[in-house]
Amino acid sequence: MLTNTATRYGALARFFHWAIALLILTDIALGLIGENTPRTAETAAGLTTLYSVHKTIGVAVLGLAVLRILWAITQPKPVPVHPERKAETLLAEVIHWMLYGAIVIMPLSGWVMHSAETGFAPILWPFGQDLPFVPKSEDVAHMAGAVHGLSALVIYLTVALHVAGALKHAVIEKDGVLSRMSRGTDAGVEGEAHASALPPVLAAVLWIAVVAFPFVMPAPERPDGTAAPMEQAQVEQAELASDLPSWTVDQGSLTISVKQMGAPVEGSFANWSAAIAYDEATGTGEVTVTIDTTSLTLGSVTQQAMGPEFFNTETYATATFEGEISRIEGASHQAVGTLTLVGQEVPVTLAFDLTIDGDTATMSGTSTLDRRDFGMGAGYADEGTVGFAVEVATTLTAVRQ
Ligand code: HEM
Ligand code: HEM
Structure with a gap:
């Protein structure tokens, strides 16, 4: 029944x-x-x-x-x-x-x-x-x-x-x-x-x-006793020895995307700063970006990403990008320089669009890195688990000083 x-x-x-x-x-x-x-x-x-x-x-x-x-x-x-x-x-x-x-x-x-x-x-x-x-x-x-x-x-x-x-x-x-x-x-x-x-x-x-x-119950403190990344003091902005007009970042985001098991996982750095010098007339300039790697969040794999195999944030808490800006055509620009990450210096080109309206500049750009260039994830020798390509995307607005 x-x-x-x-x-x-x-x-x-x-x-x-x-x-x-x-x-x-x-x-x-x-x-x-x-x-x-x-x-x-x-x-x-x-x-x-x-x-x-x-x-x-x-x-x-x-x-x-x-x-x-x-x-x-x-x-x-x-x-x-x-x-x-x-x-x-x-x-x-x-x-x-x-x-x-x-x-x-x-x-x-x-x-x-x-x-x-x-x-x-x-x-x-x-x-x-x-x-x-x-x-x-x-x-x-x-x-x-x-x-x-x-x-x-x-x-x-x-x-x-x-x-x-x-x-x-x-x-x-x-x-x-x-x-x-x-x-x-x-x-x-x-x-x-x-x-x-x-x-x-x-x-x-x-x-x-x-x-x-x-x-x-109050959430337990993080193991290292630090506050959540968003509450950390901003990383100090680099000084640029340039005569060109300088720009201060007003707001922005720095995100990364990697493929895990073939599906994209998006993450971002909460704490970074950029020192920018740029001359509208010539379309040239300089940029230094300083990134607090400990402020990374990458979905549920944040801890692995920060671990010794990848960003190794305990040893390398800061990454920097120093580059020369040049205009290609119209809004289209590039910053050619060096990314220093986990102790490795690798040449990187960031392609970006820049528009200036009065004293406010808006930029958004992307760059694709290969994690192997930095010796990241050596244990993941193929792309089965973690893809080689790391898409980096930046958007920001900056104000002329
Ligand atoms: C091998 C392990 C298990 C055995 C031997 C077992 C055995 C029994 C027995 C003999 C009854 C009847 C009790 C009665 O007549 O008053 C019962 C009822 C029940 N069991 Fe289990 N059980 C097992 C595992 C589980 C598990 C894992 C759950 C978890 C959901 C569960 C949920 C229930 C519920 C909710 C009842 C109430 C009867 C109903 O309304 O469906 N049992 N079980
Ligand atoms: C029958 C239902 C389920 C049972 C009995 C169950 C039981 C458990 C147990 C015993 C653990 C390990 C203990 C712990 O994390 O403290 C666990 C972990 C976990 N479960 Fe489930 N689970 C169930 C359903 C689900 C579903 C539907 C999902 C997601 C769709 C899920 C996702 C997870 C994840 C992601 C963890 C790892 C958590 C961590 O390591 O932080 N579970 N589950």
């Missing part, structure tokens, strides 16, 4: 139970393996696959959970088998409701984290990656990650108690509770009441506390 009765679970309820139990236990295992695998060049490809599978299974759980809940609403809930044991029945039912919460909160928090991040392992399906209404934001990703991690602890505890209880009934008491869920046999006496509305209310309160916890 598909449907439940007062004393047994129907086939559909049992299918949902075991399918979700299997998928959740698999996902917990994958999550734990992922969590305990060091992130290095050797493990990167494997980890990406692992997380892609983890996320795909999680999304499947969410879909099944919604169907399960809709189905459960239409069904009678089988009575407690030992209603006289008040505390035990209460505990078992609170845990059932906690588990119902878990099958929604766990995948949803994971998916919010995934949607707020850029890059990294995709969900293996064709229906889009990101939940609507979730902004791309480090803070949102961090919060959702905290909820995901804390909910994982709740799942460990509740599943452990739940399985221990099921085994106790099956092995010690042999009272038909497990076979009611496994084979769909009857157990319990029709007409017995459930332990009131207390279990769902308690479970809801506990879940609200768990989900709210990361929002209420």
Whole structure:
């Protein structure tokens, strides 16, 4: 029989139970393996696959959970088998409701984290990656990650108690509770009441506390004790020994894009400065850009990007570009010079458009670097995991002094 009765679970309820139990236990295992695998060049490809599978299974759980809940609403809930044991029945039912919460909160928090991040392992399906209404934001990703991690602890505890209880009934008491869920046999006496509305209310309160916890607790300080990059003092502007009119950057952005697993990952430096001298009449000038490499954010791979294999920000906290500006034609210009990054000096040409309106100059330019020129990511010898090309894009407005 598909449907439940007062004393047994129907086939559909049992299918949902075991399918979700299997998928959740698999996902917990994958999550734990992922969590305990060091992130290095050797493990990167494997980890990406692992997380892609983890996320795909999680999304499947969410879909099944919604169907399960809709189905459960239409069904009678089988009575407690030992209603006289008040505390035990209460505990078992609170845990059932906690588990119902878990099958929604766990995948949803994971998916919010995934949607707020850029890059990294995709969900293996064709229906889009990101939940609507979730902004791309480090803070949102961090919060959702905290909820995901804390909910994982709740799942460990509740599943452990739940399985221990099921085994106790099956092995010690042999009272038909497990076979009611496994084979769909009857157990319990029709007409017995459930332990009131207390279990769902308690479970809801506990879940609200768990989900709210990361929002209420102050975020821990960053390991190095520094403030978030955006709050850092601006890097000092270089001095240019030039007679040409100087320009002060008013606002701007410095972004980079690399391909990871073939998909672009965008990032930016929050803290940089540019000293610019430029003569409109001749279309010539000089520029020195100073970049605080520790202010990089690159989606979910920020830590790897700042690590010793790539930007190595602990040793090389600053990168500089010094170049000569020349006009090619109209708005089209180039800056030809040297980029000093991770201790390597490499000739670089930045092509950009420059328009001047009164005392305000607007420029936007791009340049494609090859990470191998800087010895970056030597452990990633091909483009399978991290592409060679790094697209750099700058936009700024500057004011004539
Ligand atoms: C059945 C649902 C799920 C379960 C039981 C689950 C469980 C876990 C566990 C146990 C971990 C490692 C522990 C931790 O990070 O503290 C983890 C990590 C992670 N999960 Fe899930 N997960 C689920 C669904 C999802 C979904 C749907 C996504 C994304 C679409 C996702 C994304 C992630 C990510 C990105 C991590 C790594 C977090 C980090 O290292 O900061 N999970 N998950
Ligand atoms: C191998 C591990 C598991 C075993 C042996 C097991 C066993 C059982 C049994 C025997 C019941 C019936 C209890 C009763 O009749 O009163 C039950 C119910 C339930 N189990 Fe599990 N379970 C397992 C894993 C899980 C997991 C991982 C979840 C997480 C979602 C879960 C969620 C539930 C829920 C929500 C119920 C309430 C019944 C319903 O309304 O569907 N179980 N389980």
